[in-house]
Amino acid sequence: MRFDTVIIGGGLAGLVAGISLQKEGRSTAIVSTGQNALHFFSGSFESLEQAPERMKDLFGEAGIRLHYSPGWRLMPMGSFREAALSLEDVSLLPEKHFADKTLIVGLPGYLDFFSGFLADGLEREGIPCSLRTLQLQEMQALQQGPGEMRSVAIARLMDRLWEKVVQELRVLLKDEDAVILPQVFGLRDASIPDRIRQGIPARVIFAGTMPPSIPGIRTQMQLKRRFEVLGGTYLAGDEVVDAHQHEGVVHSVVTRNLDSHYLEAAHFILASGGFYSKGLKSNPFEVTEPVFGLDVDYTQERSGWYAPQFSDDQPYLQFGVRTDEGLHALREGAPLQNLYAIGSILGGTRPEFGSGAGLAVRSAFAAVDQILENRV
Amino acid sequence: MNMSPKEFDVIILGGGITGAGTQRDCAMRGLRTLLIERSDIATGATGRNHGLLHSGARYAVGDNESAEECIRENRILRRIASHCIEETEGLFITLPEDDLGYQKTFVDACQRAGIDAEIIDPALARRLEPSVNPALIGAVKVPDGSVDPFRLCAANMLDAKLHGGQVRLHTEVTGIIREGDTVRGVHTLNRQTGRTEDFYAPVIVNAGGIWGQHIAEMAGVSVGMFPAKGALLIFAHRVNNLVINRCRKPSNADILVPGDTVCIIGTTSTRIPFEECDHVAVTPDEVDLLITEGAKLAPALSSTRILRAYAGVRPLVSADDDPSGRNISRGIVCLDHELRDGVKGFVTITGGKLMTYRLMAEMATDTVCRKLGIDKACETATTPLPGSEERSYEAVASKIWESPSTAQKAATARMGTGASRIRSGNRLDDALVCECEEVSVGEINNAIDRLDATTLVDLRRRTRVGMGTCQGEFCACRAAGLLAQAHGCIEREREDLRQFLQERWKGNFPIGWGDTLREAEYTQWIYKHVLGL
Numbered sequence: 076m077r078f079d080t081v082i083i084g085g086g087l088a089g090l091v092a093g094i095s096l097q098k099e100g101r102s103t104a105i106v107s108t109g110q111n112a113l114h115f116f117s118g119s120f121e122s123l124e125q126a127p128e129r130m131k132d133l134f135g136e137a138g139i140r141l142h143y144s145p146g147w148r149l150m151p152m153g154s155f156r157e158a159a160l161s162l163e164d165v166s167l168l169p170e171k172h173f174a175d176k177t178l179i180v181g182l183p184g185y186l187d188f189f190s191g192f193l194a195d196g197l198e199r200e201g202i203p204c205s206l207r208t209l210q211l212q213e214m215q216a217l218q219q220g221p222g223e224m225r226s227v228a229i230a231r232l233m234d235r236l237w238e239k240v241v242q243e244l245r246v247l248l249k250d251e252d253a254v255i256l257p258q259v260f261g262l263r264d265a266s267i268p269d270r271i272r273q274g275i276p277a278r279v280i281f282a283g284t285m286p287p288s289i290p291g292i293r294t295q296m297q298l299k300r301r302f303e304v305l306g307g308t309y310l311a312g313d314e315v316v317d318a319h320q321h322e323g324v325v326h327s328v329v330t331r332n333l334d335s336h337y338l339e340a341a342h343f344i345l346a347s348g349g350f351y352s353k354g355l356k357s358n359p360f361e362v363t364e365p366v367f368g369l370d371v372d373y374t375q376e377r378s379g380w381y382a383p384q385f386s387d388d389q390p391y392l393q394f395g396v397r398t399d400e401g402l403h404a405l406r407e408g409a410p411l412q413n414l415y416a417i418g419s420i421l422g423g424t425r426p427e428f429g430s431g432a433g434l435a436v437r438s439a440f441a442a443v444d445q446i447l448e449n450r451v
Numbered sequence: 452m453n454m455s456p457k458e459f460d461v462i463i464l465g466g467g468i469t470g471a472g473t474q475r476d477c478a479m480r481g482l483r484t485l486l487i488e489r490s491d492i493a494t495g496a497t498g499r500n501h502g503l504l505h506s507g508a509r510y511a512v513g514d515n516e517s518a519e520e521c522i523r524e525n526r527i528l529r530r531i532a533s534h535c536i537e538e539t540e541g542l543f544i545t546l547p548e549d550d551l552g553y554q555k556t557f558v559d560a561c562q563r564a565g566i567d568a569e570i571i572d573p574a575l576a577r578r579l580e581p582s583v584n585p586a587l588i589g590a591v592k593v594p595d596g597s598v599d600p601f602r603l604c605a606a607n608m609l610d611a612k613l614h615g616g617q618v619r620l621h622t623e624v625t626g627i628i629r630e631g632d633t634v635r636g637v638h639t640l641n642r643q644t645g646r647t648e649d650f651y652a653p654v655i656v657n658a659g660g661i662w663g664q665h666i667a668e669m670a671g672v673s674v675g676m677f678p679a680k681g682a683l684l685i686f687a688h689r690v691n692n693l694v695i696n697r698c699r700k701p702s703n704a705d706i707l708v709p710g711d712t713v714c715i716i717g718t719t720s721t722r723i724p725f726e727e728c729d730h731v732a733v734t735p736d737e738v739d740l741l742i743t744e745g746a747k748l749a750p751a752l753s754s755t756r757i758l759r760a761y762a763g764v765r766p767l768v769s770a771d772d773d774p775s776g777r778n779i780s781r782g783i784v785c786l787d788h789e790l791r792d793g794v795k796g797f798v799t800i801t802g803g804k805l806m807t808y809r810l811m812a813e814m815a816t817d818t819v820c821r822k823l824g825i826d827k828a829c830e831t832a833t834t835p836l837p838g839s840e841e842r843s844y845e846a847v848a849s850k851i852w853e854s855p856s857t858a859q860k861a862a863t864a865r866m867g868t869g870a871s872r873i874r875s876g877n878r879l880d881d882a883l884v885c886e887c888e889e890v891s892v893g894e895i896n897n898a899i900d901r902l903d904a905t906t907l908v909d910l911r912r913r914t915r916v917g918m919g920t921c922q923g924e925f926c927a928c929r930a931a932g933l934l935a936q937a938h939g940c941i942e943r944e945r946e947d948l949r950q951f952l953q954e955r956w957k958g959n960f961p962i963g964w965g966d967t968l969r970e971a972e973y974t975q976w977i978y979k980h981v982l983g984l
Contacts, residue, residue, distance in 0.1 A: 115973075117981045150983025152928075152945065184882045186892070186929035195941030218878040221858055222886055283981060285925060350972045357964040359739070377735055381963055385956035386949070389975060391968065431980070 084346035086111030088418030088435035116291030119158040122433030137301035153196025174253035187285035188257035230262035241274040354420040395422025415442035465658035467497035471607035472812030478614035489623035499763025504596035511560035518564035534867025541595025541694030595694040601912040675769035683717030704744030716745035759958035838867030858889040885926035887919020907951040
């Protein structure tokens with residue numbers, strides 16, 4: 076099978092690159108193992124103070140509404156964090172003391188939403204809280220299974236029940252001017268969080284839960300759908316296991332499912348993520364990039380990989396594949412002419428692109444620009 | 452006789468297995484007991500070993516007396532502590548690089564000590580234990596097993612409480628109250644609340660393990676300890692079902708013990724300065740040695756994910772007349788300081804092993820009773836611990852629940868008959884906190900209410916919450932919510948969660964590669980960026 080570009084990795088970086096290329100008429104395939112960092116996305120785009128115009132356009136066309144209003148966001152464990160560019164689900168508060176009194180509403184038996192921690196955080200800001208749980212008849216079947224009360228299962232149910240939740244909240248609401256709910260609304264339909272906000276006469280804030288992240292999963296689905304609508308080929312649940320390269324040029328890659336049907340392309344983009352996503356692999360002696368055998372920037376001595384304090388910055392998170400100025404990945408010191416590395420597989424090797432979501436989006440656009448400019 | 456709530460017949464210092472066992476024995480003999488532990492149960496050597504239920508075979512050649520003690524206690528523990536024990540059996544294997552001639556010396560010594568050691572065909576050994584190094588040239592089967600030291604410690608303490616004993620965890624002894632040549636009591640400081648309190652008793656038992664040296668100093672006597680660090684690795688899978696040992700003189704990394712869902716290889720042995728006892732760390736060299744040597748016992752270890760590295764300090768005692776520390780005894784040391792140093796009301800029980808804790812407790816309690824003029828026989832060798840009244844956990848589970856779920860069976864395997872105390876049967880109590888080890892809300896609350904757990908790390912020791920493959924990534928927050936509900940202080944719980952993550956990382960980074968590093972990256976992301984801890 077031949078494409079203009081084959082992208083390895085279906086996370087934020089891979090999807091942004093794939094949509095941009097496909098939109099320019101370049102036939103693109105994305106190979107995705109199925110898991111990526113969007114599944115535990117907080118909802119705020121780190122190190123992207125202001126969205127590049129083309130990002131806003133790209134997300135808008137995918138049906139994802141972003142909003143930019145620098146302020147505070149309430150974190151699941153009750154702390155406040157500065158944030159700016161976010162998904163619409165995320166409330167950005169102008170000040171920490173954003174309400175006179177809040178109602179925190181949990182779900183019975185749902186241990187992944189931390190009402191007590193949230194209440195403590197708010198009370199520190201002088202905001203009194205009342206804590207309630209919302210019992211819905213329809214949730215009982217879910218609660219029967221000891222391991223079923225998790226975000227995705229609840230969100231599936233809430234796609235159907237959210238209007239009932241609004242009714243119940245109207246009853247529970249007394250004199251509070253803000254309501255805090257777990258972020259389990261709007262898995263399929265991105266408009267639900269906003270419709271809940273409109274239905275309740277108080278400020279509604281969705282506070283994060285343990286992953287998987289509902290807005291993250293939805294965002295991933297929306298971007299993937301957009302890519303496919305544009306004619307892109309999304310190979311889900313597959314994995315690139317090998318590559319054919321000759322004299323500094325990558326010719327094709329081999330996937331687990333397609334086996335001898337190689338994916339050939341003029342350009343390749345490696346967006347396979349960091350350690351968690353297996354873009355980088357490690358053993359006691361080295362850190363490697365498993366598909367192309369790229370040069371990885373890391374500390375030789377293993378004891379230098381870690382900071383003994385968990386909360387300190389961990390050196391291993393800075394490890395990443397080496398690239399030239401134009402993001403061409405290096406192998407044995409020389410750039411592969413048609414292979415671009417983007418997103419978190421770069422680790423901290425390209426600080427000018429930022430980190431997290433910022434790194435993913437900026438490096439994706441940079442690689443796309445190269446591909447659109449140079450035909451190999 | 453009415454006593455002030457601060458007066459007891461005996462105060463036991465140290466919440467390891469020796470202290471817990473001594474408290475149980477004293478309480479069963481009718482004494483009013485108080486146990487004081489500066490941290491949590493089993494935080495010293497008790498919880499930092501293989502969890503091997505020694506048959507005694509390891510000591511048979513070098514120390515026949517210890518071997519005899521081990522096999523006697525091994526049989527006793529199978530009866531009284533069945534819910535803490537797995538009767539796995541064990542192998543002593545000879546590899547091509549070992550001297551097969553040693554096998555006969557070994558078996559003869561085992562038989563002298565009363566240990567059933569049976570030479571079996573290497574082919575049979577491979578069938579009994581498929582993970583064993585297939586190159587083995589000799590095998591001996593022995594009655595080894597595995598023991599969960601946390602459970603054993605908690606059960607002893609629970610029984611002491613059922614007999615009227617009191618327990619103060621996270622409470623440090625800051626001074627010993629001495630009047631002339633007599634020890635009268637202790638000054639304490641609760642490390643969680645900052646509260647100071649004095650307690651009094653005619654006899655105080657020092658069961659502080661390696662830290663017993665410091666306690667003795669406070670009482671004005673000298674007990675020279677010889678700190679020897681041992682490093683171990685926990686693997687994420689239960690590779691073996693039988694304990695695998697090397698049939699040679701005891702050496703580094705030559706025991707592989709299965710336990711619950713994991714297996715453990717160890718140990719090393721390095722003398723460390725006394726000041727380092729509180730901060731022992733596992734070095735990369737130790738990790739490499741443990742993996743290399745471990746793979747000789749079971750080759751699969753070289754490709755099995757490692758969950759954690761940890762180290763303990765053996766409480767070895769320097770002999771009194773040997774200040775150099777060369778003449779080390781691994782046996783039990785019970786010192787009546789009135790006879791030894793002329794200090795009345797103070798007893799030290801130390802040395803020994805996890806395996807012989809009950810015997811140590813008996814010796815200490817005999818000494819206490821003699822000093823108090825009490826004549827009552829020890830019954831700990833025959834009375835089952837709470838939870839061990841019946842031996843089959845499956846039978847127990849079926850008695851408690853009509854059709855027990857896997858989580859309920861898992862809870863029964865952990866708690867024995869004590870599982871009947873878990874609130875259950877409604878969906879909120881049955882909800883799972885920890886999916887790796889199948890721990891329910893009910894079991895967590897039981898550990899908080901009945902087993903004195905006050906922190907996440909305490910909970911891990913009592914329930915295995917956070918001990919599984921995710922190492923607490925998901926369950927820690929859930930359990931933190933339950934703890935916060937119980938003690939009502941969120942800020943304390945937030946700090947507790949931070950300490951739990953740090954404690955976890957301490958055991959992870961020495962083996963931080965492969966899947967462990969993947970998990971670590973994920974945890975960093977979740978706790979820092981998603982949850983905002």
